Amino acid sequence: MNPLVHRTLVVQLRTDGTGRCPVLARLSHDAGDPFAVTAVFGHDGRVPARRRLDRGMPADGLNGPVGVGDVRPRPVATGTWRELRMDFRGDPQRAG
Structure with a gap:
């Protein structure tokens, strides 16, 4: 694996x-x-x-709002498309 x-x-x-x-x-x-x-x-x-x-957040966020911290995924319907919208709050962790 x-x-x-x-x-x-x-x-x-x-x-x-x-x-x-x-x-x-x-x-x-x-x-x-x-x-x-x-x-x-x-x-x-x-x-x-x-x-x-x-x-589990990305998959769960397609069905309804999830998260209580800095990252909050939620579904958004735009016509025939389903989107996963992710709201980011706070400071991002800097990548090296």
Whole structure:
């Protein structure tokens, strides 16, 4: 079994007062930390933020709002599409 599983996605970043811009998000799961998923967000070759999530949050967030801390996933329906919107609060953990 592979101790590290990851997937890189293009996601849309939106901040208050701006439109959306594409950024890369790499989601990783490490068998050494079985209850967490790490999300690393990058843009233009930089890694501005890293967040650790409970491993069930992304899937649970498709069904309803979850989270009480700095990361709060929730579903959003936009026409025929279902989106997972993640609100990030507080300071991001800086990636090295």
